[in-house]
Amino acid sequence: MSExxxxxxxxxxxxxxxxxxxxxxxxxxxxxxxxxSLGLPGKRVEEWKxxxxxxxxxxxxxxxxxxxxxxxxxxxxxxxxxxxxxxMLNGELAEIVGEVKAGVRILSLRNAMQEGxxxxxxxxxxxxxEQRGQGFSALNTAALNPGVFIYLRRNVNAGELLxxxxxxxxxxxxLFNSRVVIVLEEGASLQLLEQFENRPEDSSILNVVTxxxxxxxxxxxxxxxxxxxxxxxxxxxxxxxxxxxxxFHFTALDLGTGLARHDVKTDLAGxxxxxxxxGACVGSKQSHVDHHFYAAHVAGxxxxxxxxxxxxxxxxxxxxxxxxxxxxxxxxxxxxQSSAGLLLSKLAEIDTKPELEIYADEVIxxxxxxxxxLDAAALFYMQTRGLxxxxxxxxxxxxxxxxxxxxxxxESLRESLDERLSCALKGGADHV
Amino acid sequence: xxxxxxLHAEVDGKEILRGLDLEVAAxxxxxxxxxxxxxxxxxxxxxxxxxxxxxxxxxxxYLGKDLLELSPEQRACEGxxxxxxxxxxxxxxxxxxxxxxxxxxxxxxxxxxxxxxxxFLRLVREKLEVLHIGDELLHRAVNEGFSGGEKxxxxxxxxxxxxxxxxxxxxxxxxxxxxxxxxxxxxVNRLRSPDRAIVLITHYQRLLEHVKxxxxxVLARGKIVADGGPDxxxxxxxxxxxxxxxxxxxxxxxxxxx
Numbered sequence: 001m002s003e004x005x006x007x008x009x010x011x012x013x014x015x016x017x018x019x020x021x022x023x024x025x026x027x028x029x030x031x032x033x034x035x036x037s038l039g040l041p042g043k044r045v046e047e048w049k050x051x052x053x054x055x056x057x058x059x060x061x062x063x064x065x066x067x068x069x070x071x072x073x074x075x076x077x078x079x080x081x082x083x084x085x086x087x088m089l090n091g092e093l094a095e096i097v098g099e100v101k102a103g104v105r106i107l108s109l110r111n112a113m114q115e116g117x118x119x120x121x122x123x124x125x126x127x128x129x130e131q132r133g134q135g136f137s138a139l140n141t142a143a144l145n146p147g148v149f150i151y152l153r154r155n156v157n158a159g160e161l162l163x164x165x166x167x168x169x170x171x172x173x174x175l176f177n178s179r180v181v182i183v184l185e186e187g188a189s190l191q192l193l194e195q196f197e198n199r200p201e202d203s204s205i206l207n208v209v210t211x212x213x214x215x216x217x218x219x220x221x222x223x224x225x226x227x228x229x230x231x232x233x234x235x236x237x238x239x240x241x242x243x244x245x246x247x248f249h250f251t252a253l254d255l256g257t258g259l260a261r262h263d264v265k266t267d268l269a270g271x272x273x274x275x276x277x278x279g280a281c282v283g284s285k286q287s288h289v290d291h292h293f294y295a296a297h298v299a300g301x302x303x304x305x306x307x308x309x310x311x312x313x314x315x316x317x318x319x320x321x322x323x324x325x326x327x328x329x330x331x332x333x334x335x336x337q338s339s340a341g342l343l344l345s346k347l348a349e350i351d352t353k354p355e356l357e358i359y360a361d362e363v364i365x366x367x368x369x370x371x372x373x374l375d376a377a378a379l380f381y382m383q384t385r386g387l388x389x390x391x392x393x394x395x396x397x398x399x400x401x402x403x404x405x406x407x408x409x410x411e412s413l414r415e416s417l418d419e420r421l422s423c424a425l426k427g428g429a430d431h432v
Numbered sequence: 433x434x435x436x437x438x439l440h441a442e443v444d445g446k447e448i449l450r451g452l453d454l455e456v457a458a459x460x461x462x463x464x465x466x467x468x469x470x471x472x473x474x475x476x477x478x479x480x481x482x483x484x485x486x487x488x489x490x491x492x493x494y495l496g497k498d499l500l501e502l503s504p505e506q507r508a509c510e511g512x513x514x515x516x517x518x519x520x521x522x523x524x525x526x527x528x529x530x531x532x533x534x535x536x537x538x539x540x541x542x543x544x545x546x547x548x549x550x551x552f553l554r555l556v557r558e559k560l561e562v563l564h565i566g567d568e569l570l571h572r573a574v575n576e577g578f579s580g581g582e583k584x585x586x587x588x589x590x591x592x593x594x595x596x597x598x599x600x601x602x603x604x605x606x607x608x609x610x611x612x613x614x615x616x617x618x619x620v621n622r623l624r625s626p627d628r629a630i631v632l633i634t635h636y637q638r639l640l641e642h643v644k645x646x647x648x649x650v651l652a653r654g655k656i657v658a659d660g661g662p663d664x665x666x667x668x669x670x671x672x673x674x675x676x677x678x679x680x681x682x683x684x685x686x687x688x689x690x
Binding site for chain 1: 480481482483503504505507508509513514516519520521522523524525530531533534535537538541573590594
């Protein structure tokens with residue numbers, strides 16, 4: 001076990017300060033044990049081969065507990081104006097601003113667990129964290145308490161919810177855990193935006209696990225923006241379970257200069273479900289972004305599409321691992337994977353790996369992965385029309401990333417992400 | 433406007449242009465004809481400033497400036513336009529957006545006010561109408577999925593919007609059906625003006641049936657080997673380029689002067 005993992009384990013069991021149910025104590029205990037056995041993932045674990053935690057290890061962070069009444073060190077401009085804003089502070093639900101629609105419940109995970117809301121206990125207990133490489137999830141479970149629960153009743157359209165993740169003051173360098181549980185009943189729909197953004201001088205270490213249950217014919221458009229400082233670390237796992245004819249549309253836009261690791265897995269468990277797992281990443285300075293996407297075709301007649309675009313500048317490193325698993329009997333599956341990378345610096349690196357495991361017979365599957373440089377012919381063509389090489393390069397890289405943003409259903413969100421993207425490509429990721 | 437003197441240029445260490453001389457004045461339309469491999473496209477690329485085309489000798493003067501000292505975008509901003517033989521597809525970049533960015537880059541260079549989207553759209557509609565181009569091309573990505581004819585029309589459309597002083601059309605007529613050819617020709621004719629020069633690089637004579645050049649030049653083995661009026665193009669069409677192999681420059685020159 002590394003020194004950091006030991007440091008973190010020392011904070012366990014976490015003082016929660018409230019009497020809690022025995023199932024929860026058992027679950028935390030299980031997480032604690034598992035974390036002690038797994039520790040933090042090292043590079044020998046295949047899933048973490050390209051992502052080193054060495055820089056994080058050196059920082060000797062301790063397990064953080066949110067301090068009541070602490071203030072956010074920085075509150076970014078909300079990504080969307082008209083949405084209900086849910087502010088998270090060091091992983092705890094801090095504030096809800098705006099009018100929550102009827103049929104929608106947003107409460108702290110703590111309260112949800114206490115009142116035994118919907119399916120919370122089952123969902124929390126169902127998270128797997130026994131595998132090598134799942135140390136962060138074990139730790140998250142050991143520290144289970146902070147977080148938020150979002151519930152949509154049948155056929156409710158919740159509109160746009162913005163989940164803003166902010167850091168508060170804390171005396172030591174701390175790693176904060178948080179758990180997000182989202183349940184959409186049959187026919188419900190939601191546009192969820194997540195904003196992880198801070199200033200260059202800020203620092204944040206967050207370990208988030210999100211569990212999402214999508215009922216029949218429900219629809220979730222989930223967009224995540226990560227634009228954090230070089231000393232920020234985000235480890236975020238998203239597990240989705242999809243009932244028949246549900247739709248999950250996920251887009252991640254990573255523009256930050258720190259370390260971000262996304263694990264997004266969706267179980268297409270009911271017939272006719274579909275998902276789009278998309279990501280665009282602009283790596284600059286020494287940023288490190290690692291995406292692991294996984295579409296599990298459990299039921300037949302489901303569609304999945306994974307599109308990823310990476311632009312690596314400076315000394316950045318971008319990892320993209322996309323996986324499709326078609327289970328025995330999942331006939332009528334349609335699975336697409338496309339990943340493309342642009343290497344704009346000799347010191348940058350892109351590692352891309354599509355994986356395809358098929359155990360059913362009637363399957364349409366396609367995948368493509370390319371890494372290259374900007375098209376010299378296109379650059380010259382644009383120059384002959386009067387654009388400078390830099391302008392031409394910006395236009396081309398924007399266009400390259402836009403194929404991911406274009407999938408986002410909301411036009412206003414597309415525009416605001418477009419602007420940030422363009423700014424990041426011009427080296428403005430740090431809001432200079 | 434354009435004075436090319438003893439131009440030698442290499443591609444990958446191979447000499448393609450071997451002492452080319454050409455003078456083009458404002459208001460004139462010149463046709464440069466020649467067989468495959470004679471250096472026609474190399475000439476276009478050298479003037480536009482493509483990388484990999486190395487000038488080893490000679491000079492190119494444009495409006496009194498040393499053109500070879502300018503970057504491709506500076507040349508464009510100074511008013512040089514090249515219509516590509518193979519226009520490049522740029523997926524994801526909207527045609528209208530691209531053209532506006534290009535026009536504004538040029539206007540900025542010339543210290544003119546940049547056009548906002550309303551002003552630009554007005555200009556675009558004007559040009560489209562004149563060129564009989566549907567506006568569906570505007571909403572698509574630059575040349576992406578365009579047919580051969582659409583790509584060439586798009587080049588002419590760009591030229592109409594950018595209003596260059598010197599336009600070089602590199603085999604814009606190749607691969608076009610007769611309707612597209614007429615449309616391209618009309619686009620070129622509309623741009624003819626006393627302060628603009630047009631150079632048509634072409635293999636065939638058929639574009640010249642629709643755009644009447646003031647001067648015709650024959651390019652062979654990297655040099656201009658014959659000059660003349662429109663009749664020279666007709667003679668070439670009749671006799672082909674075989675006579676060049678036979679060293680028969682003299683009769684051609686005669687034909688040109690008739």
